[in-house]
Amino acid sequence: MPAKPISFGDLHFAKRGDAIAFLNAILQKYDVGDKVSADDSKTLLDALAHHPEAESKIGCGVVSFSVRSADFGTKCFWVNRTDGTTEKFSHKACVLA
Amino acid sequence: MEPYGKARRPISLNWQAASGEQTWSVRKKLAFIAAAVGERGGTLVYANGAGEAEEVADLICQLLPPPVDSDAELSELADLARKGVHPNFTLASLVERGVAFHYGNMPSLIRTEVERLFRNGKIRFLVCTSTLIEGVNLSCRTIVVRGPRKGKGHPMEPHDFWNLAGRAGRWGNEFQGNIICIDPNDKSAWPTGVPARSRYPIKRESDAVLDDGDGMANYLALRASTPLAELDDVEKYEQVGAYLLATYLRLGSISQANIAKRHSATKIAKIEESLATLASLVEIDHEIADRHPGVSALGLQKLLLAFRAYEGDPENLLPAQVESADSFDRFVTIMHRINDHLYPAFEPEGLVRLYVLTVVHWLKGYSLAKMIRGGIEWHKVNGRSYKLPLLIRQTMERVEQIARFRAPKYLSAYMDVLRIHLTEIGRTDLIDDEIDIGTQLEFGVSxxxxxxxxxxxxxxxxxxxxxxxxxxxxxxxxxxxxxxxxxxxxxxxxxxxxxxxxxxxxxxxxxxxxxxxxxxx
Incomplete structure (x- = not known):
């Protein structure tokens, strides 16, 4: 199967695996409870647009991203919305959809 | 009768149950004897631990005749126990019958009311724990004891035993009291027998630790280079070691400190040598070290180094607003950071999330009753079984020991060191001094x-x-x-x-x- 390229804004990845590795590396920089930096948030916002449920995940609008705990002792990205609600999302789903 | 009363000679009871020793549990024995000798009231029963105190109080209550009529003050206390803790908290039904238990992790309002109603005679039987020795001023007519321990497991020292036993005989205007020691010849209950009455010198904790051979000096010599998990008797040496190091940082030597005058010059010199090595590693100001008694300046220093090595946004080092969605996880990370660099205060690691939940609820101003309801709900939703009295005691214990003691102690040290770091990197804008976290935690308010x-x-x-x-x-x-x-x-x-x-x-x-x-x- 030929490699499928994907782009998050200005970031271009020749293979989807590279995109996942890139997002993984961002996730691993953070401890649970951390706010994601402005630069990384920009990347995440571009990535989130590829999410199969992008519309409902973004909802009324994104204020920031956090890293918090997920199930079974893992961590993942969470989107913080303008109305104060928050929801987790899988960064892999942003790439594999 | 002796002219000045207070004839406190222990009465020994060798109890042999008719149906054989085995069928009579130690707790039942304690309850039966207490109920038999203590019906006039003013009866204290010593239990080893909160769980045993609850159980013995319940057993005593079963042996009493049904109450003739209810008392308003006892009913009010029962009401407070039901609303403030849980509708089925055992204390409520017991106090209605003039029986109560008493331990350190109980909410203070309930505890002081139990003490007051014992003093005025409405609570006739009070089953207590070693909390009583640690600063509760309560006298009684009769005290019933079997194999007393202090804290978890250690046989009670003679001076503590007599602190306890001395409570008997100052009941109102009565000058004579009874100390009832059960099974005095049973070595499993009294490994060194019932302590004889004599004068026991009171020793400072710090002196007792220093008296123990070269233990302290050896501990300090290894403290900087060895992970705490690999050191022996950390619980015993860390507090006093922290105190000695703080003293050294303040005075530049401990040889002039009062503690040095009570120990041999050779021992002090050996300790001083280790302290000099440790002090050379510490940049933390002695004023910061003094502000956190029992927290080692070496731990503070290691935390400072960890902050300096931190590559993320320094804002993420601060606790998040307790209402924010990040708050819970941020505290999880902070507790792990404290465990890794400052002192392993929140162990076992597997319970950190539960500790954080307690801290967050406590800061949000949850009542104890609400926290207990939450715990029950969690067990139900997750299909886990639970025992209500234990769940109540464990919730109280986490509130007292984690939210009100360990978290403020170590988090306020964490914040002070973080303040040093933020000043160093020119980010004092992140420091918010509205209500400091130590005060918030101690009072359980945000x-x-x-x-x-x-x-x-x-x-x-x-x-x-x-x-x-x-x-x-x-x-x-x-x-x-x-x-x-x-x-x-x-x-x-x-x-x-x-x-x-x-x-x-x-x-x-x-x-x-x-x-x-x-x-x-």
């Missing part, structure tokens, strides 16, 4: 209103009960006083236990204000 209520002298239990009725979060002390005085005569219509109303009245409406909140009751 809003101005709750803090004001406690500053006015209310116990947390009363403050939280009243806070539930106040909509604003930003009331000063004056604002709280105004809120209460505007509602004179109406507060009793709210579903607040009478003991709490009385505390609100005495602390918030006492200044020449004769209106009695309770007059309509």
């Amino acid at each position: 809003t101005r209103t709750l803090l004001s209520l406690m500053e006015l002298g209310l116990s947390r239990m009363s403050a939280v009960a009243l806070y539930e009725k106040i909509s604003r979060d930003d009331l000063t002390k004056e604002g709280c006083l105004a809120w209460v005085s505007e509602r004179k005569g109406q507060l009793e219509l709210l579903d607040i236990p009478a003991i709490i109303l009385r505390e609100i009245q005495s602390k918030l409406l006492s200044d020449g204000d004769e209106t009695d909140l309770l007059e309509t009751q």
Whole structure:
């Protein structure tokens, strides 16, 4: 199967695996409870647009991203919305959809 | 009778149950003897631990004749136990029959009321734990003891035993009391026998640790280079070691400190040598070290180094606002950071999330009753079984030991070191001094209103009960006083236990204000 390229804004990845590795590396920089930096948030916002449920995940609008705990002792990205609600999302789903 | 009374010679009872020793559990034995000898009241029973105290109190209660009529003060205490802890908290039904238990992790409002009603004779049997030795001033007519331990497992030292036994014989105007020691010849109960009455010198904890050979010097010699998990007797040496290091940092030597005068010069010199090595590793100012007794300056230093090595946004080093969605996980990371660099204060690691949940709920101003309900709910939702008395005790223990003791102790040290770091990197803009985290945790408040209520002298239990009725979060002390005085005569219509109303009245409406909140009751 030929490699499928994907782009998050200005970031271009020749293979989807590279995109996942890139997002993984961002996730691993953070401890649970951390706010994601402005630069990384920009990347995440571009990535989130590829999410199969992008519309409902973004909802009324994104204020920031956090890293918090997920199930079974893992961590993942969470989107913080303008109305104060928050929801987790899988960064892999942003790439594999 | 001796002229000055206080004939405190222990009475020994060798108990042999007719049906054989095995069928009589130690707890039943304690309960039977207490119930038999103590019906006149003023009877203290010593139990080893909170769980045993609850069980023995329940056994005693079963042996008593049914009460003739109810007493208003006992009913009020029962009401407070039901509303403030849980509708099925054992204490409630026991106090209605004049029996109670008493231990350190109980909410202070309930504990002091138990003590008061024991003193006035309405609670006739009080089953207590070693908390009684640690600063509770309570006398009795009779004390019943079997194999007393202090804390977890250690046989009680003679001076502690006599601190306890000496409570007998100062009951009202009676000068004679009974000390009943059960199974005095049983080595499993009394490994060194019932301690004889004599003078026992009182020794400072720090001196006792230093007296123990070269243990302290050896500990300090290894402290910087060895992970704490690999050192022996950390619990024993860390506190005193921290104290010695702080003293050294302050004075530049411990040879002139008072503690040095009570120990041999050789021993002090050896300790001093290790302290010099440790002090050379520490940049932390002695004033910071002094502000956190029992927290080693070496731990503070290691935490500072960890902050300097941190590559993320320094804002993420601070606790998040307790209302924010990040708060829970941020505390998880901070507790792990404290465990890794400052001191392993929140162990086992597997319980960190549960500790954080307690801390977050405590800061949000949850009542103990609400936290207990939450725990029950969690067990039900996750299909886990639970025993209510144990769940209640464990919730109380986490509140007292984690939220009110360990978290403020180590988090306020964490914040002080973080402040040093933020100053170093020019980010003092991140420092918010509104209410410091240590105070927030100690009182279990994160809003101005709750803090004001406690500053006015209310116990947390009363403050939280009243806070539930106040909509604003930003009331000063004056604002709280105004809120209460505007509602004179109406507060009793709210579903607040009478003991709490009385505390609100005495602390918030006492200044020449004769209106009695309770007059309509």
